[in-house]
Amino acid sequence: MPKTDISTLGEFGLIKHLTRDLPLQQPSTCKGVGDDAAVMNFASAKLKEMGVTSPRVLVTTDLLLEGVHFNLEYVPLKHLGYKAAVVNFSDIYAMFGTPTQITVSLGVSARFGVEDLEELYAGIRLACERYGVDLVGGDTSASMTGLSISITCIGVASDKEIVYRNGAKENDLICVTGNLGTAYMGLQLLERERIAGKEEARGGEIKAFEGREYLLERQLKPEARRDVIEALRKAGIRPTAMMDISDGLSSELMHICEQSNVGCSIFEDKIPIDYQAAVVAEEMNLNIVTCALNGGEDYELLFTCPLSDYEKLIPLDDVYLIGHTTKAEYGLNLVGRNGEELPLKAQGWTAF
Amino acid sequence: MPKTDISTLGEFGLIKHLTRDLPLQQPSTCKGVGDDAAVMNFASAKLKEMGVTSPRVLVTTDLLLEGVHFNLEYVPLKHLGYKAAVVNFSDIYAMFGTPTQITVSLGVSARFGVEDLEELYAGIRLACERYGVDLVGGDTSASMTGLSISITCIGVASDKEIVYRNGAKENDLICVTGNLGTAYMGLQLLERERIAGKEEARGGEIKAFEGREYLLERQLKPEARRDVIEALRKAGIRPTAMMDISDGLSSELMHICEQSNVGCSIFEDKIPIDYQAAVVAEEMNLNIVTCALNGGEDYELLFTCPLSDYEKLIPLDDVYLIGHTTKAEYGLNLVGRNGEELPLKAQGWTAF
Numbered sequence: 262m263p264k265t266d267i268s269t270l271g272e273f274g275l276i277k278h279l280t281r282d283l284p285l286q287q288p289s290t291c292k293g294v295g296d297d298a299a300v301m302n303f304a305s306a307k308l309k310e311m312g313v314t315s316p317r318v319l320v321t322t323d324l325l326l327e328g329v330h331f332n333l334e335y336v337p338l339k340h341l342g343y344k345a346a347v348v349n350f351s352d353i354y355a356m357f358g359t360p361t362q363i364t365v366s367l368g369v370s371a372r373f374g375v376e377d378l379e380e381l382y383a384g385i386r387l388a389c390e391r392y393g394v395d396l397v398g399g400d401t402s403a404s405m406t407g408l409s410i411s412i413t414c415i416g417v418a419s420d421k422e423i424v425y426r427n428g429a430k431e432n433d434l435i436c437v438t439g440n441l442g443t444a445y446m447g448l449q450l451l452e453r454e455r456i457a458g459k460e461e462a463r464g465g466e467i468k469a470f471e472g473r474e475y476l477l478e479r480q481l482k483p484e485a486r487r488d489v490i491e492a493l494r495k496a497g498i499r500p501t502a503m504m505d506i507s508d509g510l511s512s513e514l515m516h517i518c519e520q521s522n523v524g525c526s527i528f529e530d531k532i533p534i535d536y537q538a539a540v541v542a543e544e545m546n547l548n549i550v551t552c553a554l555n556g557g558e559d560y561e562l563l564f565t566c567p568l569s570d571y572e573k574l575i576p577l578d579d580v581y582l583i584g585h586t587t588k589a590e591y592g593l594n595l596v597g598r599n600g601e602e603l604p605l606k607a608q609g610w611t612a613f
Numbered sequence: 614m615p616k617t618d619i620s621t622l623g624e625f626g627l628i629k630h631l632t633r634d635l636p637l638q639q640p641s642t643c644k645g646v647g648d649d650a651a652v653m654n655f656a657s658a659k660l661k662e663m664g665v666t667s668p669r670v671l672v673t674t675d676l677l678l679e680g681v682h683f684n685l686e687y688v689p690l691k692h693l694g695y696k697a698a699v700v701n702f703s704d705i706y707a708m709f710g711t712p713t714q715i716t717v718s719l720g721v722s723a724r725f726g727v728e729d730l731e732e733l734y735a736g737i738r739l740a741c742e743r744y745g746v747d748l749v750g751g752d753t754s755a756s757m758t759g760l761s762i763s764i765t766c767i768g769v770a771s772d773k774e775i776v777y778r779n780g781a782k783e784n785d786l787i788c789v790t791g792n793l794g795t796a797y798m799g800l801q802l803l804e805r806e807r808i809a810g811k812e813e814a815r816g817g818e819i820k821a822f823e824g825r826e827y828l829l830e831r832q833l834k835p836e837a838r839r840d841v842i843e844a845l846r847k848a849g850i851r852p853t854a855m856m857d858i859s860d861g862l863s864s865e866l867m868h869i870c871e872q873s874n875v876g877c878s879i880f881e882d883k884i885p886i887d888y889q890a891a892v893v894a895e896e897m898n899l900n901i902v903t904c905a906l907n908g909g910e911d912y913e914l915l916f917t918c919p920l921s922d923y924e925k926l927i928p929l930d931d932v933y934l935i936g937h938t939t940k941a942e943y944g945l946n947l948v949g950r951n952g953e954e955l956p957l958k959a960q961g962w963t964a965f
Contacts, residue, residue, distance in 0.1 A: 291669060295872070296778050297704040297856050298673035298768065304656050317643060318670055321650035322750060322765050324718035328757040352649040366676035366763060398674060405680040411718060411763035413674050416650065426648050504649050520647070 264374025275375070275401055279382045283396050287361045289417065290395045299397035301362060303417050313359075315420035320413065321352040327407030335451045338377055340481045341410075342384025348507065349414035350392050351485035351560045355505040356425070357493075358418030360485075362397045363389065366411040368404030381410075392487065422499065424564070429502035429521035433565040435584045436574065437533065438489045441510055442549055445556025446538040447473075447480030449545060476537055483560045489580060490562075496573045500564035509555040511605050513563050514593055521565075524591035527584030527605070530598050554595075554605070616726025627727070627753055631734045635748050639713045641769065642747045651749035653714060655769050665711075667772035672765065673704040679759030687803045690729055692833045693762070694736025700859065701766035702744050703837035703912045707857040708777070709845075710770030712837075714749045715741065718763040720756030733762075744839065774851065776916070781854035781873035785917040787936045788926065789885065790841045793862055794901055797908025798890040799825075799832030801897060828889055835912045841932060842914075848925045852916035861907040863957050865915050866945055873917075876943035879936030879957070882950050906947075906957070 270278055280294045288307035292300035303316040325331060325345055333341075346363060353360040365385060369378065378401070389396050394414070450473060470477055485505075493500065502517045510532070518525050532553050542549035565586060566574065574580060584596075593605040622630055632646045640659030644652035655668040677683060677697055685693075698715060705712040717737060721730065730753070741748050746766070802825060822829055837857075845852065854869045862884070870877050884905050894901035917938055918926065926932060936948075945957040 292777065297707040298671040298710070298766075300708070300770075300775060301670040301672070302667075302772070303670060304668065315654075316656065318653040318655060318767070319650040320653070320672075320714070320716060320750060320765070320767060322716045322718050322752070322763065324676075324720055324752070324754065324761060324763045326720045326754070326756050326761060329720070329755050355649040356652070358650070362672070364672060364674045364765065366674050368676055368678045368681070368761070398672060400674075400676070402676065402678070403681050404678050406758045409676060409678060409720070409761055411674065411676045411761075413672070413716065413765040414650075415670075415672060418652075420654070423652060425644065 264376055267369065267373065267375055267378070270375060272401065275378070278375070279378055279401070280396065285395050286393050287395045289361050290397060293395060293397040294399070299362065299364065301415065308417065313417055313419050316417050317420055317423060319353050319356050319358045319416035319418060321349055322411070322413040323349055325410040327409070332455070333408070334455050336481060338380035339384035342381040343388045343482055345410050345412050346385045346388035346394070347392070347483055347485050348560060349412050350388070350394065350487070351505045351507070353414055353416035354485050354487055354490045355503050355562060356416070356418060357422050357490065357499070357503065358416040360392060360394045360414050360416040362395045362415040364397060364413045365399035367399070367401040368409035369401060370404045370407050373408065392485065424500045424503040426502050426504050426517050427520035429517055429523050429565040429586050430567070431523055431586055431588055433501050433567055433586045434571065434574065434582055435525060435527060435563070435565050435586060436580050436582050437506070437510065437561055437563050438486050438579055438581070439559065439561040440533040440535040440538070441506065441559050441561060442542070442553035442556045443476055443479040443535045443538045444483060444558040444560070445552050446541045447476035447478070448558070449547070450476055450541060451480065473537055473541060475535065476541060480558065483558065485560060486562050489577075492577050496577060498566055498570050498573050500566045503562060503564035506559045506561045506563050508557050510563065511554045514605065517563065517565065518586070518589070518593055521586070522589050524587040524589050524593060525584055526587055526591070526594045526596055526602070528596045531581065531583040533581045616728055619721065619725065619727055619730070622727060624753065627730070630727070631730055631753070632748065637747045638745050639747045641713050642749060645747060645749040646751070651714065651716065653767065660769065665769055665771050668769050669772055669775060671705050671708050671710045671768035671770060673701055674763070674765040675701055677762040679761070684807070685760070686807050688833060690732035691736040694733040695740045695834055697762050697764050698737045698740035698746070699744070699835055699837050700912060701764050702740070702746065702839070703857045703859070705766055705768035706837050706839055706842045707855050707914060708768070708770060709774050709842065709851065709855065710768040712744060712746050712766050712768040714747045714767040716749060716765045717751035719751070719753040720761035721753060722756045722759050725760065744837065776852045776855040778854050778856050778869050779872035781869055781875050781917040781938050782919070783875055783938055783940055785853055785919055785938045786923065786926065786934055787877060787879060787915070787917050787938060788932050788934050789858070789862065789913055789915050790838050790931055790933070791911065791913040792885040792887040792890070793858065793911050793913060794894070794905035794908045795828055795831040795887045795890045796835060796910040796912070797904050798893045799828035799830070800910070801899070802828055802893060803832065825889055825893060827887065828893060832910065835910065837912060838914050844929050848929060850918055850922050850925050852918045855914060855916035858911045858913045858915050860909045862915065863906045866957065869915065869917065870938070870941070870945055873938070874941050876939040876941050876945060877936055878939055878943070878946045878948055878954070880948045883933065883935040885933045
């Protein structure tokens, strides 16, 4: 496709073009794109009707840089936009909140045309539409090298509902959602094809990936677990501690245990693994449990809740009990299939 | 100074190190750095005591990229941190609001050490301290090339007080604060010295700049006009439209006139010019009025208010009446010293 040079629109023209006809879905949004700042009202009667009392405002932010956080050789721009938005929503859900607005700032090098940014924005818009979030601000400027995406997400939660990382108590249940290590295996597949220089890596749609589409989707187009948050609320469960799994289960367990001053025991055979991911791991001589513990970007939820919530937890879809918290002095442990206990090492995923 | 490799601390260690002992000054801040999101309460009794009723939340964001928005050959990191924070505060003041929190995300290439980031954060912290703003979140990750800084600023304003760009009426007074074109002349000085390869350009403290320190300061370490916002409030003036001048007076006038559907006449001899800036412009064969109209980064305020506020405006320090709005069909005009009227062209400052 021929590319339209961004300079033909100018900075203001470009922002106007990309943010035209933005629907505003949130009752809290008063003023979106087009002024020095966006304006929101979190004390509105509408929010009260929706059950948000004593509203608290949540803010989270992410900076994604080409070559570090994403590789455009195999990440389609629309997917990238979708993912960049959704991972921020995930942080707000992980506080037991609801994402309401985002701002998007882009740094764009000369190799990108207007059509590229339209693609990126199409993904952001789709994510906003699906999750009921308003795009309320941001800017676009030049960059010397590659693409930089900075997204800030605003959310809201009732005072009493917010779940921090530091609230886990001894003998709480530890749960995760979905399955772990899958996004990491998707990345390994994409990287393998890229190194092999195959066309298939682009867009991830062709036969090398047949039967493995789910792994790619988990890497390229993750979803935030709004469904689980809603199910927890409906079931009357308020986690004692929660976070989303972006850096790997071990690393996130370490955060919750450290901040809550507890230890934990988790059971290897309880960690939910997708069977496709397991097959690909086998094929690549990787240990799938290690991938589940340390592979990043699953954007599933990790939470703790009191033992007394056990009966309420069991019927929930896609929520898995993987262990329990302990006294802090027991440390963080993984109980293997043979019953052997090993200290958990948080290798995590690090951008350095 | 020897540099400490960032990897010695790790990502989490680094953030902990940079954000340690952060004071929280704002009554609206509930939870700062350390969870999936920061948490704020804008309905607090304390805010009401401070005169904020029907609070609205303001959000603005900026992405600054090395080589596009700043040049580390002559911008000291501490100044850069200070400026990156202050320009965001300026956007919130330009809504007639009060900045309350910021988040900071950094992308850092391998040539930066822990000490560099400490310098940058020292500037951010100083800005936060001076303006009473809390640093509540953010992250730091690797970058392939150079330094990226993304800052999001949250602020608060009473519903009835917020000033947008679209409220100017026909025959309103047009005012600016401080002086214009000065930051641009500071940049020209720094660029000239840089091109000459002189040591003096680093840090901007040596004799080539003697007597011109003010110009450099305006470029390297601008301030947000909180003082003017407070003075306006005290004088009982609520502007009909306002924005801060980051892209040049012409460009900002265009925004206000377009969004308010008015025209304007401004008077060349009323545009406030700093005499040092005028001298340097002369020396460099630049037209200082053109610099004042189109040079960016002054972070002064441009606002309109009703003719009936004239008496209240006159006693205000550092506020200058430069013209008035007109019917939209008259367009945007600059009245020269000889009385000749010229259409205003908004060259603006563009990052493309």
